[in-house]
Amino acid sequence: EDQVTQSPEALRLQEGESSSLNCSYTVSGLRGLFWYRQDPGKGPEFLFTLYSAGEEKEKERLKATLTKKESFLHITAPKPEDSATYLCAVQARAGGTSYGKLTFGQGTILTVHP
């Protein structure tokens, strides 16, 4: 069974204080790893897709990296508007898993104080 575990559950930062969120996964052949951002009362918003170990993607203050067992979301000099829940999800390749099925972690709640 595919599993995704995110840590920490919650993270409080001061504005400008860089940090990283962790996503550990076990999957029967990784097709893709995804990062989403979710604001309260809203649906998740896509950030990145990573396909293979060593791959990196960047967007503004965010950088996502991938190894064979985990992914990191690095946040550089965060601002209060970066406060949200960050979700990691995997899509398995093996066993005929459809393209539709993502397995999500429970998320990391990030709060950035001014």
Place this chain on the structure above:
Amino acid sequence: GAGVSQTPSNKVTEKGKYVELRCDPISGHTALYWYRQSLGQGPEFLIYFQGTGAADDSGLPNDRFFAVRPEGSVSTLKIQRTERGDSAVYLCASSPAGGPGELFFGEGSRLTVL
């Protein structure tokens, strides 16, 4: 803005009642997904449509849950004999085609079963 539209945004019902939740995807998107999100958890896969057919319904928890997409656009998630454990936010997403990549989520329908 022509994002994914879900109705109702909130639904309160009594145990044992029948509920329908509607999803209107982004125009031209052939793939449609239903996920369920409980408080403090990540979204959980329910069902995936490619066109009019359910390509993967492995996430439906039992036969009280059913979803249709008769014309390949709007989808309805139907829940019979609701139980208190069905209370959650039901998220719909769409994408241009099935495959690993960006899912566009709606804001969800919050279902409360009393």
